[in-house]
Amino acid sequence: MTDSSEKNLREFSRVDVVIPFEVRLVPPEEKQNVRSIFVGETRLPDFPTPPDVEDIILAEWLKMLNAKLDTIIATLSAREEKVQIMPQKKINISGGGLCFDLNDKYMSGDLLEMKMMLPSLPSTLLYLYGEVVDVRATDEYYHTAVRFVAIDDEIRDEIVKLVFKTQRNILRRKRG
Numbered sequence: 130m131t132d133s134s135e136k137n138l139r140e141f142s143r144v145d146v147v148i149p150f151e152v153r154l155v156p157p158e159e160k161q162n163v164r165s166i167f168v169g170e171t172r173l174p175d176f177p178t179p180p181d182v183e184d185i186i187l188a189e190w191l192k193m194l195n196a197k198l199d200t201i202i203a204t205l206s207a208r209e210e211k212v213q214i215m216p217q218k219k220i221n222i223s224g225g226g227l228c229f230d231l232n233d234k235y236m237s238g239d240l241l242e243m244k245m246m247l248p249s250l251p252s253t254l255l256y257l258y259g260e261v262v263d264v265r266a267t268d269e270y271y272h273t274a275v276r277f278v279a280i281d282d283e284i285r286d287e288i289v290k291l292v293f294k295t296q297r298n299i300l301r302r303k304r305g
């Protein structure tokens with residue numbers, strides 16, 4: 130049990146997501162010019178969330194169709210933007226940073242460029258930059274924690290929207 134006076138030091142909520150994700154170490158000569166950006170900032174209107182469907186079988190069909198449409202849109206968006214298909218990676222993300230597991234070892238203080246595709250409509254490609262704040266070795270990988278740097282509020286808002294949408298979906302699944 131925790132002491133009631135103990136403060137939650139996290140500024141943002143976090144979730145685990147599996148999304149297209151790549152990371153690279155930023156070389157020293159590029160460090161002065163980093164800035165997180167959207168690639169292909171085309172946006173569709175924010176569609177209202179439909180009401181929950183009472184029929185369980187129909188709800189499952191609708192989820193499957195929605196997943197297929199999301200995949201098709203992501204594929205078309207990636208082709209349109211001439212983006213190579215990135216590997217899917219499980220990350221833990223918040224508005225302040227993210228954590229992931231890699232075979233590559235980075236050091237605290239390293240600056241990383243992270244390229245990821247957010248599952249919005251259409252899919253949003255982001256280039257984010259972060260400073261490594263923690264690295265923990267396991268038998269199989271390095272668990273790496275990164276704090277975002279050079280990120281503007283619009284990009285942070287997109288990440289926070291992803292976190293809340295994912296949390297909302299988790300709660301809906303738990304409700305049944």
